[in-house]
Amino acid sequence: MEEMVLDAVDLKLLDLLQDDATRSNQWLAEQVHVSPPTCLRRVRRLHECGLIERQVAIVQxxxxxxxxxxxxxxxxxxxxxxxxxxxxxxxxxxxxxxxxxxxxxxxxxxxxxxxxxxxxxxxxxxxxxxxxxxxxxxxxxxxxxxxxxxxxxxxxxxxxxxx
Structure with a gap:
């Protein structure tokens, strides 16, 4: 299996998604300065490689x-x-x-x-x-x-x- 390399965009996406995973792909793309399709592809890759284990609602x-x-x-x-x-x-x-x-x-x-x-x-x-x-x-x-x-x-x- 090929080793995954994370760049600054991937790390920023991980950071933003941990704060609020309900943000739109458009909003995320703007924050990391990439196109929406590129952003979506990167988020999918983070899921597929297991860095994002799952998305949940945190109950108060x-x-x-x-x-x-x-x-x-x-x-x-x-x-x-x-x-x-x-x-x-x-x-x-x-x-x-x-x-x-x-x-x-x-x-x-x-x-x-x-x-x-x-x-x-x-x-x-x-x-x-x-x-x-x-x-x-x-x-x-x-x-x-x-x-x-x-x-x-x-x-x-x-x-x-x-x-």
Missing amino acids: PERLAALQGHGLACIVEVSLDRQGAEWLDAFEARAVQEPGVQQCWRVSPGPDFVLVLHTHDMPAYLALAQRLFTGDANVRNVKAFFATKRAKFLTKVAVTPVK
Whole structure:
């Protein structure tokens, strides 16, 4: 497979699309100083090569909570008893299948995993904890931190301009 080379236009497109992926192709083309067909072709290439994984809507949880009832956000550290690759892979596979797990990070040093969870309420969290932690004999330690306020949340990855 041919290695992709990014130029300043590609990087600027990645930066702009991370701010707002709903902008029109015409607007994007104007911002990066290329024709609309060139812009469209470059954005498609960024998708096809996997640099743009997917486009999503980011829901504002406090506004949703006002309409649907407050959710519960939690950051959990998980340490396993056995850390062989097969044990780490098995826990990770189970964690990523849980709808309440928003993020799953394998980390070092310290715990083996850090999970970001979001459930409807405490009973839903307890059910998830039973399935994922208590029901797994290899889970040695779980340390949960329940969020009281979200001060900052970004999905944007820093894009370094070409010099």
